[in-house]
Amino acid sequence: MKDYNKEAHLRSILKAVSYRFLAAIATGSIAYAFTRRLSISLGIASVEAVAKIICYYIHERFWSFIKFGQKKHPLSSLPVNRPIEEKDMEEIKKKLKELGYLSEE
């Protein structure tokens, strides 16, 4: 069953990428401050960014299973505006006929 309270995988990935973009700039800047060598600083920032995107994604998915602190009842944002499907019609007609609200069609 689909659980609408949890984040979609794509959203977790996009958040990981956007966060790593910011963090890589910070890491590169710190590395440059210590080494004063641009090539080493860019290398550290690039390798760290890729490795931590993967770490962040795994971390996010892990937290999505933990209910603590999640806001739910009574106003969780669930898409419930669903149409009646064709297969529902026979059941609905049966219920209406049981009470005489629908006669033979």
Added chain:
Amino acid sequence: MAKEAKTIIIGMDGVPSGMIEGFAAAGVMPNISKLISQGVFKQIRSSIPEVSSVAWSSMITGENPGAHGIFGFMDLFSESYKMRFPNFNDLKAPPFWDQWEGKCVVVNVPSTYPVREMNGVIISGFVSIDFEKSVYPKSLIPQLKNFDYRLDVDSQKAHSSMELFLADLDKTLEARIKAFRYLWKEVEWQSFMFVFTGTDRLMHFLWDAYEDKGHKWHNYFVEHFRKIDEVIGEISGRIGDSDLLIIHSDHGFERLDKDVYISYVLSENGFLQFKKGQEVALNNICYGTKAFVLDPARIYLNFEGKYPCGTVKDGEGEELLCQLEELFGSLKVEGKRVIRDIYRKGQLYSGPYLVNAPDLVLVGAEGFNLRANVKADKLADKAIFTGKHTQDSAFLAIRGLSDEGIVPEVPTVMDIKGIAEKNKGRT
């Protein structure tokens, strides 16, 4: 800062005013008797047709069917004779819980299936078939299942075993009361609406038990209302003096003597024809048909351009309506007039969805239950049910109001709240 007054609406599906007065006087419903003495008690009129889907949709939106778009339990797809189920997604006017401030709890209001997102909690009423589509928020479902909550009593059982049906009715009521108590406590609500629908089921099948004190199920019938009165007493005890408490039914009930088949009348008089060699069915209406009917007695002229086998031209409508009014106005079964009232759509409805309204609506006289039934091969028959809906004998009780003259004959929840607030302003 003083707390804002709350609104509590208790619906009792199908309960006629006379029954409430009788049970209040007999001591079966002492709590409602007390409420009557503290406010207004009034016999009110239902929607036309007097079916729950139309009546409750009007009550919760404050609009007539021409504005909210619900004309019956079933309707037709556009330019077709194929049936469709007008559901809560088809309701074109907002219910009060989408208009009023604060969270609302709405339990078991008919024709609210499938539920929509709202500020609060909603559990839909008849006709609900799937739990997943009947509860918002969905996180409430496990709790409701713990209560053994049922979306509706299994009415099929009444046709085979009354014992099993009544046991199911009891369990359904008990679970609904548990859900009511839980939601009352757990949700910080501003408005609360709760509808008892077992009353309607009981009267469909056991109106004779209500009338006959010697009937096997008479005591059961009375006890069901006693249980409801206990809940009303519980609610009365929990609310403050400034809170608004409304108790009402959507239509009344009375003894059912005969089912009368409107399609048969139309067919016998040449207004309704079916394709030869094919099953007699709404889908097989053929050219030449002037009018057809949907339950309970909504008559549609078969206009050219509006329906696939439309035969009636625009200019012919008035003459046809006159012919039909004459035909049904004089219709008799066993010497008694069958039709109490005949209405044209303009007399009943107004609004953007008037185009979907039936051209003529019939209201049955006492004892006669009108049904469409295209397959009927006779005018009237003994009914399998013992009670039928009535249009003119619903009831309304409002705690804290003293002047029933200011309540309209066909009130909605909006009207009542408006009246109560004005009344409070004056005092």
